[in-house]
Amino acid sequence: MILIKAFKALVVEQSGNDVTSGIREMTIEDLPSGELLIQVVYSSVNYKDALACIANGNVVKTYPFIPGIDLAGIVKSSTDGRFHEGDEVLITGYELGVSHYGGFSEYARVSSQWAVKLPEGLSMKEAMIFGTAGFTAALSVQELQDGGVNADQGPILVTGATGGVGSMAVAMLAKLGYEVVASTGKAEQKEHLMKLGAARVISRDELVPEKVRALDKQLWAGAVDCVGGKSLSYILSSTRYGGTVAISGLTGGAELATTVFPFILRGIRLIGIDSVMASMEKRVRIWNRLTSELKPAMLNSMYTEIALEQIPGVVQSILKGQAQGRTLVKISSCKGT
Incomplete structure (x- = not known):
């Protein structure tokens, strides 16, 4: 009792x-x-x-x-x-x-x-440093890998990179050997993002051009988008052939203006990340990965x-x-x- x-x-x-x-x-x-x-x-x-x-x-x-x-x-x-x-x-x-x-x-x-x-190899404290944000970031990384986006195929864009999901995604992708381009509206956090493993830091303004073309210059092998809205429209138009974009946020807006061209001419995948109702099988798989290969060296900072x-x-x-x-x-x- x-x-x-x-x-x-x-x-x-x-x-x-x-x-x-x-x-x-x-x-x-x-x-x-x-x-x-x-x-x-x-x-x-x-x-x-x-x-x-x-x-x-x-x-x-x-x-x-x-x-x-x-x-x-x-x-x-x-x-x-x-x-x-x-x-x-x-x-x-x-x-x-x-x-x-x-x-x-x-x-x-x-x-x-x-x-x-x-899981063995993860403390309760570490589990909550990850929390929903880390779990969401890991799901996003998993989708990129499942989509065949490898570290030698080009840069991976991470938006909202100073937030919980974004910062975790930067650190995880960098540990796996990807070239990470971190987008943020906080210029003063550039050094912090570089320490997490970002190869390059860009302003979020670069992702919201005055006009978004149906197909733009191919820049990203994949993306972890924590923002949504107009910047996602541009990301889709500038993702390389066969790339994957994993979307988990909407701080930039819930509406999405795009065309079918990135999907039918470049074969890209837009994957929604739902961390709330993910299956238990998927949860156990992801949490086990978070004990080792997806566990950033800087987790405790x-x-x-x-x-x-x-x-x-x-x-x-x-x-x-x-x-x-x-x-x-x-x-x-x-x-x-």
């Missing part, structure tokens, strides 16, 4: 048209149903988490709510025979932090169908660590476009983390 009197969580509440967030004391009885009760050791802050903390963010439907689309922790109780007390697990995506109480809490009760046992109480301040930075890299949240202490 688990005896937990009370614990802390970041709770988002609504009053009229106002949405506020703050640390609240919770009990196990406050948590939704699920086969696993997990002591959360680490989480991370993503753009979707920031949207969950504001009015009109279009993430949270019912209040009060605990955000946090990522968590890594220790199983305290399980009604699923595949998991046992003491197992270290991680969860990203599914309903976590969207329609089911998430990882910004010292304890979480979740569906066992969402949990991945922490690619994050800022904060406490649960500091999340609201980070949310504001993310919404203002001031965030860089990954923000790790230390939720609770546990020996060996």
Whole structure:
């Protein structure tokens, strides 16, 4: 029997048209149903988490709510025979932090169908430095490789390169030997991106010409696009024959103006990256790759660590476009983390 009197969580509440967030004391009885009760050791802050903390963010439907689309922790109780007390697990995506109480809490009760046992060679801390952003970046890299885009075929463009997904993609691709061209609107981050492995850094303005041609000069063997919008139109028109473009973001807009020519004359692939409902088979495969070949040497310098109480301040930075890299949240202490 688990005896937990009370614990802390970041709770988002609504009053009229106002949405506020703050640390609240919770009990196990406050948590939704699920086969696993997990002591959360680490989480991370993503753009979707920031949207969950504001009015009109279009993430949270019912209040009060605990955000946090990522968590890594220790199983305290399980009604699923595949998991046992003491197992270290991680969860990203599914309903976590969207329609089911998430990882910004010292304890979480979740569906066992969402949990991945922490692979050997990866700590809970490292899993959350990656988090949804790293998982999304790895899915993108996997799609480029599955599409036959090899390191000797030319440069790979990464847009939104200082963000969570972008910075992870830069580091992963560089480790695999690709020539990475990083695009950003933050010129002052050029040195940081070069340290991550970028061979060249360009301004995002270079990807939004006044007029986008149906087919432009062939520049990129492939691309990891975290931005979308008008720049994606240009990327498609300037991707080399047989290239792959993996799209995972829409900060540049949700609309896409293009023609069929890049697809039928150059045979390029435009692949949507969905990290939320990816199959468990794919998840396990990707997380295993993140223990070794996709694990950047600089992983432990690619994050800022904060406490649960500091999340609201980070949310504001993310919404203002001031965030860089990954923000790790230390939720609770546990020996060996």
